[in-house]
Structure formats: C-alpha cells, structure tokens
Amino acid sequence: DAKTTQPNSMESNEEEPVHLPCNHSTISGTDYIHWYRQLPSQGPEYVIHGLTSNVNNRMASLAIAEDRKSSTLILHRATLRDAAVYYCILNAAGGTSYGKLTFGQGTILTVHP
Amino acid sequence: GAGVSQTPSNKVTEKGKYVELRCDPISGHTALYWYRQSLGQGPEFLIYFQGTGAADDSGLPNDRFFAVRPEGSVSTLKIQRTERGDSAVYLCASSFGGSGVTDTQYFGPGTRLTVL
Numbered sequence: 495d496a497k498t499t500q501p502n503s504m505e506s507n508e509e510e511p512v513h514l515p516c517n518h519s520t521i522s523g524t525d526y527i528h529w530y531r532q533l534p535s536q537g538p539e540y541v542i543h544g545l546t547s548n549v550n551n552r553m554a555s556l557a558i559a560e561d562r563k564s565s566t567l568i569l570h571r572a573t574l575r576d577a578a579v580y581y582c583i584l585n586a587a588g589g590t591s592y593g594k595l596t597f598g599q600g601t602i603l604t605v606h607p
Numbered sequence: 608g609a610g611v612s613q614t615p616s617n618k619v620t621e622k623g624k625y626v627e628l629r630c631d632p633i634s635g636h637t638a639l640y641w642y643r644q645s646l647g648q649g650p651e652f653l654i655y656f657q658g659t660g661a662a663d664d665s666g667l668p669n670d671r672f673f674a675v676r677p678e679g680s681v682s683t684l685k686i687q688r689t690e691r692g693d694s695a696v697y698l699c700a701s702s703f704g705g706s707g708v709t710d711t712q713y714f715g716p717g718t719r720l721t722v723l
Contacts, residue, residue, distance in 0.1 A: 526708055537611075537698050537714030538650065581649060585708045593638060593702065593710055594663060597649030 498582045503602040506572045514567040514601055516582030521562050526585045528595070529556065529567050531578040538581065538597075541567065577605045609633065611715035613699050619721045620689055628684040628718045632701030639682050640712060641674055642698040650698055656682060657704060689722045696720070 499517040506512040518527070529541040542549055542556045544565070549556040555568040569576055579600040585593070612631045620626050632639050637658055642650035652666040656676045664674075671689075676682040686693055696717040702710035 530712075535716075537700070537717050538712075539714065540711040543709060543711075579649075593704075593708060593712075594640070594652050594655055594666075595642075595650070595712060596652065597642075600649055 498584060498598055500580070500582050500598065500601045502599065503604065505604045505606065506569075507606050508574060509571050512569040512572045512576070512603065512605075514569075514580050514582075514603065515564065516566070517564045518582070518584055519563045521584060522586065524586055527556065527558060527562075527565050528583045528585050529554070530581045530583065530595070530597075531576075532581070532600070533575075533578045541580070543585075572603075572605045574605050574607060577603055579603070611699055611701055611713050613697075613715040613718050615718060616716065617719045617721075619723065621723050622689060622691060624689050624722075626686050626689055626720065628686075628697050628720070630682045630684070630699030630701075630715060632680065632682070632699070633713055634680075635703070636701035636713075637679065637704035638702040638710065638712075639676060640700040640702075641682070641684050642700065644696045644698055644717070646695075653684070686720075689720075691722050694720055694722045 528543040530538040532538040542554050544556045557566045579602050581597050581600040583595050614629045639656040641653040644650040654674050655663040659679045671687045674684045696719050698717045700712040700714045702712045
C-alpha cells in the first residue's frame with residue numbers, strides 16, 4: 495500500500511486558516527486521497543476526499559498537487575472544535591484493499607483561543 | 608438519524624476470559640468494518656464485511672479473534688482467551704457499500720477493552 499507522511503503536530507489560533515500537509519510520493523493513479531479526523535474520545539469522522547481535482551465541502555477544502563504526490567487539507571477558519579488528530583489516507587480502487595482504511599499516525603492539531 | 612452504536616462502551620475483563628463486542632451499523636449500510644486502536648496510534652484494520660460475509664479478514668491478529676454478521680446488520684467481534692495485549696479501543700464503522708473506495712465510513716464511539 496502507498497504510504498503517507500504527515501507532521502506529528504501543528505498549532506493554530508482560533509479563526510485563522512490552517513493548512514495541514516500530506517506527502518504521498520508513491521501514490522498510484524487509482525488511489526483516492528481521504529482525510530478523516532478524530533476528536534478526543536470519539537471515533538474518526540470523514541472530512542473530505544478527492545482524486546485529482548481540488549475539492550470543497552462545508553467542512554474543509556482539499557488541494558491536490560498537480561503530480562498528486564502531495565495534498566493539503568485546508569480549514570478556512572479554525573475553531574476550538576477543530577482540535578483533533580487529522581489522518582491523510584490513500585484508498586485504492588479495486589483489489590483486496592476495497593474500502594479498507596489504512597491509518598497512519600496523523601497530525602495532532604492544537605487550536606489556541 | 609441514528610449513527611453507528613457500539614456496546615458496551617467499556618469492558619474490563621481478566622486475562623484468559625472470553626469477550627464479545629457488539630456493533631449496530633447505520634440502517635441500510637451493507638459494508639461493516641472493525642478496527643482496533645491502541646493508545647497513541649491510529650486505528651488498525653481488522654475485518655471487513657460486505658453483507659453477511661467477511662470479504663477481508665486479513666487484519667485479524669490471530670485465531671483468537673473472530674467476527675460474525677449473520678443477518679447482514681449487527682456484527683459481533685469475539686475474542687477468546689484474552690491477553691493483556693488485546694487492551695485497546697475497538698472501533699466499528701459502516702458504509703453504504705455501493706462505491707467501495709469512495710464510500711464514506713461512519714464510525715461508532717468504540718468499545719474500550721481492558722484486560723487485567
């Protein structure tokens with residue numbers, strides 16, 4: 495499976511934008527890029543996913559590099575509720591890894607008031 | 608609507624005992640996943656069901672772990688002869704199951720298992 499690399503931790507101030515990077519230099523053409531986050535004492539929750547084009551939803555934006563070897567999750571205005579562990583995950587279409595999520599260590603995001 | 612629920616929320620057992628952990632997925636979701644999360648680590652895949660059948664059980668650590676989903680809805684993860692190393696949060700997730708790799712997985716709150 496292709497691997498992802500994320501910083502261990504990042505900090506932000508409330509109401510400021512946050513850019514969470516993810517490197518995936520061995521990504522294959524059929525790998526989707528998914529982001530999940532896990533708030534303290536909760537199960538992970540879906541944030542966003544994409545394949546090649548940048549994506550926006552009500553929670554965040556996903557910017558994907560043209561060569562797809564990296565991506566950035568963008569929280570436009572961080573709130574205290576956004577403090578969580580953010581996981582960048584590659585999910586390959588087809589094969590035995592159908593739907594299975596392989597989590598790494600993720601990035602611990604701290605948001606300061 | 609109701610999300611994924613897991614019972615019990617906490618389970619404390621003694622080494623060598625048998626435990627069952629239950630997952631109630633979102634109604635209508637055909638795909639169901641079990642993950643295990645140790646302290647400070649990301650969740651680790653255990654098993655995936657599509658309907659009633661286990662489509663991928665490659666993440667089960669050994670034959671003490673077994674999971675069933677007899678009617679394609681509720682699933683039970685069973686652990687025999689528990690060991691202290693089995694202590695972790697066991698997470699269940701479900702998804703619609705229609706598009707596989709782009710399906711959103713909805714996670715339950717987890718069951719915290721402690722083996723003394």
